[in-house]
Amino acid sequence: MARVCDKRSKRNVRVFITGISGFAGSFLAEHLLANGYEVWGLVHRGPGHVAHIQTQLTLRQGDITDFESVYAVLAECRPARIYHLAAQSFVPRSWENPWETLENNIRGQLNVLEAARRLDSAPRILVVGSNEAYGRVQPNELPISETTPFRPISPYGVSKATQDLMGYQYWATYGMHVVRVRPFNHIGPRQSAQFVAAAFASQLAEIEAGVRPPVLYVGNLDAKRDFSDVRDVVRAYHLALEEGTAGEVYNVGSGEARSVQSLLDTLLAFTSVEVRVERDPARMRPSDIPEVRADIRKIQATTGWAPEIPFEQSVRDVLDYWRQRVRARFHSS
């Protein structure tokens, strides 16, 4: 373990992160900088969530679905590690526009792997799948292990199953050092308000600030998800790529299932305002996986990783993040 945390030994190790300006990508960039890596990244538009550390990074603009732009940036960087995080990650959007999600996620990763194959730096590559690839899991299959079959029920799940298999194939065919992870739900500051914890916290922060009536809109509260903190998840990504075995795949989760109702109850315990909770039909999905829970023994045994941030702390941090954002928005106008 000391090996991957030794800053001096990583000073010349160049990593490249796709999706660096996003939710998980920004925390990964911070984590790798703190561990002494030289961090590069691909941004589509602006620096987003890495604006505050921009001077410590080398950012290049490009479109993940355009091979030439991906190849040009990777050929310039010649990274020793690639963390491929860029993706369309909101499940309901994939039902509205399936091809957009499939194209972005599948073509995007194909471009990264094909470009990496042409590099003489022979990078290690982290491919990010999802528990959505497991899809419709039966109660007797819980907790979900890496050998549980894929039965995706959303185009997003299909795209992640494909990315996962593609990562395997590039290892099997070309012997490339590809390590795959299958993260379960992760929450934390900076997450878009599309996702459940941020969706609830952002409404609550606005209600507290008096800029929204005291009605909190929700979707399916019965679903059970395996939530972990994004800061624990990016630590797992780093350890998986440094300590994991090429060609292998690792679940990343907490090992516990919680209902969306219990997430809501935890949030409401942190506020003193009275809210009415109302079911919003627009937030219901054509199909929703009823329960997921990760078997995380494989990554624990291989890397020693374990989640460290308690669920309540993550939820509190999400709410505080949205309180700050709401304050900044309404004080500056």
Ligand SMILES: C[C@H]1O[C@H](OP(=O)(O)OP(=O)(O)OC[C@H]2O[C@@H](n3cnc4c(=O)[nH]c(N)nc43)[C@H](O)[C@@H]2O)[C@@H](O)[C@@H](O)C1=O
């Ligand atoms: C691992 C996996 O994790 C995530 O996928 P997700 O599970 O779809 O995440 P979510 O936060 O959108 O929904 C969680 C649950 O919460 C329910 N729910 C209730 N009420 C609202 C609501 O108001 N908003 C949302 N978004 N969900 C709601 C919703 O029906 C679902 O059962 C992505 O990061 C994905 O990229 C990924 O890979």
